[in-house]
Amino acid sequence: MADRSTDSWYPTAAYLYVLDLDGPALAWEYLRRHPEYWRDWLCRRRRPEAAHRWGLRLLEDPSLDARDAHPAWFPDHDAVLQLYPDADPPPNASAFEFWRIPGQKHLVHDGKRLILKARWPGKCVRLALAPGLEDGMAYVYAVRASAALSARYRTLAAEWDKLAVVAEASPTVAVRSRPAPAALLELRTLQALDATQAGASLREVGEGLFGADAVASGWHADGGLRSRVRRLVRRGRSLMHGGYRRLAQLE
Numbered sequence: 001m002a003d004r005s006t007d008s009w010y011p012t013a014a015y016l017y018v019l020d021l022d023g024p025a026l027a028w029e030y031l032r033r034h035p036e037y038w039r040d041w042l043c044r045r046r047r048p049e050a051a052h053r054w055g056l057r058l059l060e061d062p063s064l065d066a067r068d069a070h071p072a073w074f075p076d077h078d079a080v081l082q083l084y085p086d087a088d089p090p091p092n093a094s095a096f097e098f099w100r101i102p103g104q105k106h107l108v109h110d111g112k113r114l115i116l117k118a119r120w121p122g123k124c125v126r127l128a129l130a131p132g133l134e135d136g137m138a139y140v141y142a143v144r145a146s147a148a149l150s151a152r153y154r155t156l157a158a159e160w161d162k163l164a165v166v167a168e169a170s171p172t173v174a175v176r177s178r179p180a181p182a183a184l185l186e187l188r189t190l191q192a193l194d195a196t197q198a199g200a201s202l203r204e205v206g207e208g209l210f211g212a213d214a215v216a217s218g219w220h221a222d223g224g225l226r227s228r229v230r231r232l233v234r235r236g237r238s239l240m241h242g243g244y245r246r247l248a249q250l251e
Contacts, residue, residue, distance in 0.1 A: 009194035010208045017067055018187045019179045020122055024077045025066035026186055027248035030239040032062035032069070033193060055250040057110045070117055072110035076128065077249045078155040080115075082142040084130040089138030096139045101125075101163065123162050192229065193236030205229050 004010050018029065031037055031054060040050040044059050051059045057072040076082075086093055098105075103120030116127040133139060141160075143152050179187075188209055195205040206215045206229045218225040245251045 004195075004200055004204050004208060007195070007198055007200070007208075009191055009198055009200070012187070012191060012209070015187045015191050017065070018190055019183045020124075021066050021183075021186070022079070022124055023247040023249065024071070024073060024079070024126070025124065027073070027244040027250075028060070028066050028069055028071045029186075029190055030193075030236070030244040030247070031071075032060075032065070033190075033197065034240050038062050055245055055248060057112070070106055070108040070115070072108065072115060073248045073250060075250070076144075077126075078144075078152050079159050080126045080128050081156060081159055082128045082130070082144075083133055083139050084142060085133050086138040086140045093138035095136050096133060098135045101127075118163075125159055125162050189232050189236045189239070192232040193240060196233050196236070202226065202229050202233065205233065 008014070018026070021029065037054060040047060040053070041059050041062055044050065051057060052074070055073055057074045060069050060071040083096065098116075101116070101118050103118040103123070103125075106117045106119075108115045108117070113131060114129040116129055118125045118127070141156065143149065143156055146152060191209060192205050195208055200208070203215060203219060203226075206219060206225060209229065209232070210225065214225060220226065239247070
């Protein structure tokens with residue numbers, strides 16, 4: 001059996017950032033691993049329309065993980081806050097204040113408008129800024145009309161609450177709770193997917209994820225650990241081959 005301990009997928013610590021990712025960011029992690037997406041990216045000058053095939057407005061560099069990439073999904077995820085200039089603001093209208101938005105900020109033009117992505121420990125907010133909106137200007141936010149309007153409004157309100165509860169200065173130390181089971185599932189799924197795409201066997205994947213001792217004692221033809229690894233690999237491939245669209249709310 002080959003020694004996989006030096007492979008890039010082997011150290012679980014390299015995947016810890018996944019624990020903080022939301023749906024759109026997780027969708028990108030699965031899409032960027034798709035071999036055909038890589039081919040479209042490398043041929044992007046000849047095939048600029050390829051982005052729509054993947055549910056994107058523009059192709060994003062697949063070598064960038066979700067901490068540095070800014071994929072522009074189409075249509076927008078419900079959690080994207082759409083901000084517009086207020087055409088008839090009252091005297092006490094709230095003003096758009098760019099520099100009071102917490103966290104590390106990134107501005108990206110998606111071909112239609114500016115997208116502001118703000119990230120701080122454990123949180124990420126995306127704002128779609130309409131043309132004409134300027135710092136200090138009164139603004140309104142929009143909810144896309146649909147039969148599920150109340151659900152979309154609750155999603156929007158939850159995103160806005162992230163901004164409302166943050167103090168002006170970001171804390172230098174953040175207390176983190178234990179990772180949720182769903183977040184750990186995504187971490188292990190991505191690690192298992194990378195391992196199989198690197199040519200690792202199921203047993204080698206199991207050793208990387210759960211340790212050699214656990215595999216030595218619990219790896220049987222009908223054992224739970226072996227079945228667990230098989231399910232992780234199957235789930236990763238499914239998400240890479242289109243399942244990511246559910247995470248990004250493209251369907």
